[in-house]
Every structure is written in C-alpha cells, then in structure tokens.
Amino acid sequence: MRFPSSVRDERTAAVLGSALGITFTVCFVTGVVSHLVQDSAGWFHLPARPAGLYHWTQGLHIATGLASIPLLLAKLWAVIPKLFEWPPFSSVAHFVERLALVPLVGGALLLLFTGLANINIWRPWGFSFRSGHYAAAWIAIGGLIVHVGAKWSTTRRAMRRGARIVSVGDAPSGGLDRRSFLFTIFGVSGLVTLFTAGQTYAPLRKLALLAPRRPDVGPQGFPVNRLASSVGLEHVDVAAYRLLIDGPGVARPLALHYADLRAMPQHSARIPITCVEGWSTTQTWTGVRVRDLLALAGARPEASATVHALHRGRLRSAPLSADHAHDRDALLALDVNGEPLHADHGFPLRLVGHNRPGVHQTKWVGRLEVH
Amino acid sequence: MRGEPSATRGYGAAHEPHGRRFWIMASIGFTTIGFGVREYLLATPDLDRRVNFVAFLVGADLVHDLVVAPVVCGLGALAARLLPSRTRAPIEAGLIASGVVLVLAVLPLRATAARTNNPTIQPLDYASATLTVLSVVWLISAAWLIIGLLRRSRELA
Numbered sequence: 001m002r003f004p005s006s007v008r009d010e011r012t013a014a015v016l017g018s019a020l021g022i023t024f025t026v027c028f029v030t031g032v033v034s035h036l037v038q039d040s041a042g043w044f045h046l047p048a049r050p051a052g053l054y055h056w057t058q059g060l061h062i063a064t065g066l067a068s069i070p071l072l073l074a075k076l077w078a079v080i081p082k083l084f085e086w087p088p089f090s091s092v093a094h095f096v097e098r099l100a101l102v103p104l105v106g107g108a109l110l111l112l113f114t115g116l117a118n119i120n121i122w123r124p125w126g127f128s129f130r131s132g133h134y135a136a137a138w139i140a141i142g143g144l145i146v147h148v149g150a151k152w153s154t155t156r157r158a159m160r161r162g163a164r165i166v167s168v169g170d171a172p173s174g175g176l177d178r179r180s181f182l183f184t185i186f187g188v189s190g191l192v193t194l195f196t197a198g199q200t201y202a203p204l205r206k207l208a209l210l211a212p213r214r215p216d217v218g219p220q221g222f223p224v225n226r227l228a229s230s231v232g233l234e235h236v237d238v239a240a241y242r243l244l245i246d247g248p249g250v251a252r253p254l255a256l257h258y259a260d261l262r263a264m265p266q267h268s269a270r271i272p273i274t275c276v277e278g279w280s281t282t283q284t285w286t287g288v289r290v291r292d293l294l295a296l297a298g299a300r301p302e303a304s305a306t307v308h309a310l311h312r313g314r315l316r317s318a319p320l321s322a323d324h325a326h327d328r329d330a331l332l333a334l335d336v337n338g339e340p341l342h343a344d345h346g347f348p349l350r351l352v353g354h355n356r357p358g359v360h361q362t363k364w365v366g367r368l369e370v371h
Numbered sequence: 372m373r374g375e376p377s378a379t380r381g382y383g384a385a386h387e388p389h390g391r392r393f394w395i396m397a398s399i400g401f402t403t404i405g406f407g408v409r410e411y412l413l414a415t416p417d418l419d420r421r422v423n424f425v426a427f428l429v430g431a432d433l434v435h436d437l438v439v440a441p442v443v444c445g446l447g448a449l450a451a452r453l454l455p456s457r458t459r460a461p462i463e464a465g466l467i468a469s470g471v472v473l474v475l476a477v478l479p480l481r482a483t484a485a486r487t488n489n490p491t492i493q494p495l496d497y498a499s500a501t502l503t504v505l506s507v508v509w510l511i512s513a514a515w516l517i518i519g520l521l522r523r524s525r526e527l528a
Contacts, residue, residue: 005436048397059397066475069471069474069475070467070471073439073443074467075470076435077442077443078446080436080440082434091389093389093393093394093397094389096397097389097393097397098387100397100400100401100404102429102432103404103428104429105431105432105435106429106431106432107407107428107497109431109432109434109435110427110428112433113431114427114473116478117478117483120478120479120483120484120493121483121484121487121492122478122481122483123486124469125422125423125424125427126419126423127415127420127421127423127424127427128414128415128420130426131410131411131414131415132411132427134407134410134411134414135407135408135410135411135414136406136407136426136428138404138406138410139403139407139408139409139428141403141407142399142400142401142402142403142404142405142406142407143400143404144400144401145396145403146396146397146400146401147400148396149392149393149394149395149396149397149400150389150393150396150397152392154398175450175451175454175456175459175460175463176459176460176463176464177460180460180464183464184463184464184468185467187464187468187472187511188467188468191468191472191504191507191508192471192472192475195475195504196475209495209500209501209503209504210472210475210476210479210500210501210504212478212479212484212492212493213491213492213494214491214494217490217491217494218490218491219491223491223492223494224489224491225485225489227487227488229488273474329426339372363373366454367503
C-alpha cells in the first residue's frame with residue numbers, strides 16, 4: 001500500500017505528538033479536577049480562593065480539548081501507514097506497545113467526540129457522559145504513558161536540529177512540505193481556539209462563531225443551562241416563599257420570607273458562573289452573605305451545609321463546604337446586575353460563590369441544611 | 372525491513388529498542404488504564420451500558436481507520452492529482468482547515484440543542500457563522516497563494 005507524502009516522517013509525528021502530549025495532559029488534569037469537584041459526596045473540593053480558579057481550569061479543559069481536534073487528526077494522518085505494518089509486531093515489547101494504541105487512539109477519539117457532542121447537547125451514546133468521559137480519560141492517558149515510554153528516544157532524536165529523519169510515507173510528492181503542514185495544523189488549532197474561546201473568555205465573545213454558547217446571550221444578558229420551565233418554577237409565589245435554615249448544625253432554625261432577606265444587609269460581588277460544558281459568564285450578584293445567615297441561625301464557625309432547591313429530582317442539592325460557606329463573597333443572591341433574578345436564573349434566590357461548578361451554583365434555593 | 376535506523380523510508384526501521392524505561396512506563400500506563408476500567412465498572416453496573424461504552428471506544432478506532440482515514444487519504448490523493456503544483460500547498464491548507472471547521476460546525480448547523488427549547492444554547496445563525504469562518508480560512512489561503520506566486524515570479528524575473 002502506498003502513502004504518497006513527504007510530510008509523514010518522524011519529525012512531523014514527534015512535533016504533533018509532543019503538542020498532543022501537552023494538550024491532553026492539561027485536558028486530563030483539568031478534567032479530573034472538574035470531575036472531582038462535581039462529586040457531591042467526594043473528598044475533594046476546590047477552595048473558594050483564589051477566585052476564578054475553576055473558571056480558568058474548566059475554560060482550559062474545553063479550549064485544549066477543542067484545540068486538540070486538528071492536532072489529533074493530523075497526528076493520526078501522519079502515522080496511518082504504520083497501521084499496515086507487516087508483520088504487525090516484532091517482539092513482545094513491540095506487541096505491548098501496539099496493544100496500548102487501542103486504548104490510546106480509541107480513548108482519545110472518544111474523548112474528543114463525546115466532549116464536542118456533549119457541549120452541543122447531542123448524546124447519541126447509551127452510557128453516562130460523566131462516567132464514560134472520565135473513564136476514557138484515564139484509559140487514554142494510560143495509553144499515552146505507554147506510548148511516551150515507547151517513543152521517548154525517537155521523539156528526542158527527531159526533534160533535534162539536523163537529525164536524520166525516518167519517513168513513514170512512501171515518496172515525496174510536492175504540495176505541503178513538513179514545515180507548511182505543521183504551520184497549517186497549528187494555525188488551524190489556533191483558529192479553532194480563536195473562534196470558540198469567547199464562550200468563556202469574554203473579550204473574545206464576538207468571535208465565538210463556532211462555540212455553542214455566547215456569554216452575553218440570554219435572559220438578563222447571560223446564558224442559562226436549566227430553564228425554570230424544566231422544573232416547573234417559572235412563577236414562584238413570593239408571598240408563600242420561605243428560606244429554611246435548619247439541620248443539626250444550627251442553634252436556631254429559621255424560616256425567612258423574601259422580604260426578610262431583602263431587609264438584611266446586602267453585599268455585591270463579581271462572580272463567574274462556569275458551566276462544566278465550558279462556557280462562563282461573570283456578573284455582579286447582590287444578596288445576603290451566607291455567613292451572615294449562618295451566624296443568624298447560630299451555626300458554628302466551621303459549619304458546612306447542603307443547599308437544596310425548591311424542585312425535586314436531578315441536581316436538586318449541592319454541597320457547600322465550610323470555606324465556601326464562610327467566604328466573604330458567598331451569597332444567596334436576590335439580584336443580578338441590579339435587577340431581581342429572572343426565573344431562569346433562579347428567582348427568588350440563587351447560591352453563588354467562587355470556584356463552584358455551575359451545577360453547584362444552585363438556583364431556586366429553598367433550604368440550607370447546616371451540618 | 373533490513374535497513375539501518377537512519378533509513379529514509381519504511382516503517383520497521385523506525386522502531387527503537389524497548390529498554391527499562393519502556394517497561395516502567397508500560398507498567399504505569401497499563402495500571403492507569405486498569406484504573407479507568409475499574410472506575411467505569413464501579414460507576415456502571417448495567418451490562419448494556421458497559422457494552423455500549425466498549426462499542427464506542429473500539430468503534431471510534433474503527434470508524435477512524437476504516438472510514439475517516441481512507442476518505443481523507445483519497446481526498447488528498449485527488450487534490451494532488453487535480454491541483455497544479457504551484458497552487459497546491461495553500462489550497463491543501465485551506466481544505467484541511469475547512470474540514471476541521473466543518474467538524475466543529477456540523478452539530479450547531481444541525482441545531483442539535485433545539486429540542487431543549489433553550490435559546491441560549493447554539494444561539495447564532497450558524498450557517499452565516501460557518502461561512503464567516505470559512506471566509507477567513509480562504510482569505511488566508513488566498514494571501515498565501517498570491518504571496519507564493521509573486522515570490523516565484525520575482526525569482527524568475
């Protein structure tokens with residue numbers, strides 16, 4: 001079988017492989033952080049400070065994932081002749097090296113496919129995205145570790161200036177040479193970033209032409225993941241509304257009216273809502289500090305809590321660790337940008353705080369269960 | 372192939388010896404893969420879901436190797452045959468970039484989030500948005516082509 005190209009050589013594979021090693025490692029680490037942060041019963045949580053940490057880690061996760069698409073396709077294109085190598089392996093070690101390509105390539109393709117499809121709310125698979133994407137990440141990174149072990153010396157040699165390069169293609173045939181091919185692939189990777197990063201990096205929002213979200217589009221000027229209509233909370237009766245603060249961690253259980261909350265000292269803070277799907281929007285939220293409410297209820301200074309929404313079913317509750325609960329900017333927000341919350345943003349009350357994934361910025365809060 | 376490691380062509384020649392580093396990394400790598408499999412099995416007791424996950428993992432490999440790669444290689448060969456050599460590089464670059472743009476644009480173009488009735492997901496006119504991005508891509512390719520042709524004519528002069 002012939003593969004005419006002057007580009008398919010060790011250096012092309014080494015450069016693209018090194019770039020993918022970096023993007024996949026960043027994507028893996030930030031993805032594991034996000035997975036663990038979302039785990040309500042888990043042992044790990046991001047501290048509330050420094051503010052903006054989760055905004056950056058999750059923004060990087062999606063950006064490096066999307067930027068990896070052209071890199072991975074180009075890398076596979078560069079080494080495709082090796083698929084037809086005969087005999088398929090020449091030693092036990094070579095067999096082990098090639099065996100690891102199945103989880104590496106399958107896992108990498110599955111990660112990029114499920115990631116891209118998930119942010120576009122298209123899930124044609126039958127497994128849980130969260131579990132499958134997380135498992136595929138470990139499987140792919142394991143394959144990557146084996147591959148790095150196998151290709152370490154080759155990569156170092158191929159990257160050296162003046163190295164003699166082994167080609168895996170058949171013959172030079174004009175068109176793109178290696179330099180212009182790599183320039184194209186990294187350029188495309190850059191363009192992908194330029195036209196998608198605006199979904200989380202606001203200064204580039206007008207350029208977010210290929211992103212499924214815009215941080216400035218939605219009720220009150222920013223996006224929504226879960227609509228009030230999907231949980232039957234389009235019209236909450238303010239007269240009947242109570243915020244309950246109870247649980248074993250309080251000395252004085254409270255049931256506060258909406259007007260009571262309005263009458264309390266208000267605090268404003270710029271806090272991002274960062275969705276696990278990669279979009280992010282920073283707004284000015286105003287409301288009652290969580291720590292003021294906990295003090296009013298006689299909670300201990302180290303008290304943590306569980307935040308419950310008014311609706312039933314999925315994503316009803318979220319954990320609130322002690323450092324998040326007592327952070328100066330952790331709010332039960334009544335207003336955003338000077339207006340009462342829109343129903344889709346959680347009217348009458350929304351929990352907001354730094355370094356919390358969007359699913360933990362609970363909307364339509366009805367109860368703080370203090371531990 | 373019997374050639375030296377520095378041979379200019381061929382696959383077997385590119386293999387490097389597998390030393391201690393490889394076996395240490397292979398042990399760590401396969402343990403990591405095992406951890407991923409274990410995490411999935413613990414999170415997913417349902418057999419159908421397990422089978423579906425494996426089908427997508429292996430299927431991703433097969434779809435790439437049996438469908439995507441032959442189609443891309445075929446298109447590349449076609450471009451090599453049809454395009455004059457002087458214009459080939461920038462047009463190939465434009466085709467590669469356009470392919471990637473379409474990979475990203477296909478789901479918004481199909482309005483895959485429409486059933487959520489959430490107007491903040493895929494809020495743009497993605498046909499116009501995609502055309503805008505493709506215009507940028509082909510403007511860059513055209514600039515590359517023109518600069519290349521000008522350089523060549525200057526060299527000939």
